[in-house]
Amino acid sequence: MELILKYFQGLSQKQQEQFKQLAPLYVEWNAKINVISRKDIDELYLRHVLHSLGIAKVQAFNPGSKVLDIGTGGGFPGIPLAIMFPETQFHLVDSIGKKIKVVQEVAQALGLENVKAESIRAEKVEGQFDFIVSRAVT
Numbered sequence: 066m067e068l069i070l071k072y073f074q075g076l077s078q079k080q081q082e083q084f085k086q087l088a089p090l091y092v093e094w095n096a097k098i099n100v101i102s103r104k105d106i107d108e109l110y111l112r113h114v115l116h117s118l119g120i121a122k123v124q125a126f127n128p129g130s131k132v133l134d135i136g137t138g139g140g141f142p143g144i145p146l147a148i149m150f151p152e153t154q155f156h157l158v159d160s161i162g163k164k165i166k167v168v169q170e171v172a173q174a175l176g177l178e179n180v181k182a183e184s185i186r187a188e189k190v191e192g193q194f195d196f197i198v199s200r201a202v203t
Contacts, residue, residue, distance in 0.1 A: 066081070066084060066085050066088075066110065068110050068111060068115055069084050069110060069114060069115060069118070072115065072118070072122070073118065073121070073149070076149075080148055080149070080151075083148045083175045083176070083177075084114065084145075084148060086174065086175055087109065087110075087114060087144070087145075087171075087175075088109050088110070090170075090171050090174055090175075091106065091109055091139065091171070092106060094139075094167045094170065094171065095139075098163050098164070098166070098167055100138060100139030100140075100163075100164050100167050101113065101139050113139075113141050113145075114141075114145045116141075116142075116200070117141045117142030117143075117144075117145040117146060117200070118142075118145050118146070118149060120142055120146060120198055121146060121149050121150070124196070125150075126146070126150045126153040126195075126196065127153070127195075128150075128152030128153065129152065129153070129154070130150075130153045130154070130195040130196065131153075131154045131156065131192070131193070131194045131195050131196075132146065132153055132154065132155050132156070132194060132195065132196045132197070132198060133156050133158065133190065133192075133194040133196070133197045133198070134146075134155060134156065134157040134158065134197075134198050134199065135158060135187045135190075135197060135198070135199045136158070136159055136160075136187065136199055136200070136201070137157040137158060137159045137164070137165075137168060137182070138159055138161075138164050138200070138201075139164055139167055139168065139171075140157060140167070140168040140171055140172070140182075141200055142198050142199075142200055143155045143157040143168070143180065143198070144157075144168065144171060144172065144175075144177070144180070146198070147172070147177050147179050147180045148175065148177065150179075151177075151179055152179070153179060154179050154181070155179055155180050155181070156181045156182075156183065156190070156192070156194070157180060157181070157182045157183070158182075158183050158184075158185050158186075158187060158190055159184065160184065160185065160186045160187075161184070162184040165182045165183065165184040168180075168182040169182045
């Protein structure tokens with residue numbers, strides 16, 4: 066968590082709490098459904114959260130913007146970005162249903178009302194988006 070605060074000092078108390086909750090949530094879910102490489106789970110904040118937030122250093126999403134996260138997997142970069150930009154709407158999609166189940170549960174546990182998660186192939190997504198983000202889509 067200190068790593069996040071090093072690069073993002075202006076986080077609200079609520080955002081800090083949400084980021085702190087990520088590790089225990091992902092450790093719990095990763096034990097049930099492998100959504101993050103087991104060798105990476107100990108480096109969650111560096112390899113997944115901070116990596117996802119790199120987008121926030123170059124692009125601030127305006128309130129009301131719509132962002133599509135293609136191939137979100139376990140919710141990266143969408144979940145960290147949704148915490149960072151609570152007034153922006155995020156649509157996280159992945160073709161693997163069990164990963165979307167984890168994303169839905171994590172978003173609900175964090176109280177992220179700006180996240181919609183859907184098990185669907187990217188080419189089938191309907192709607193218009195202001196931005197499209199992704200990490201390691203294969």
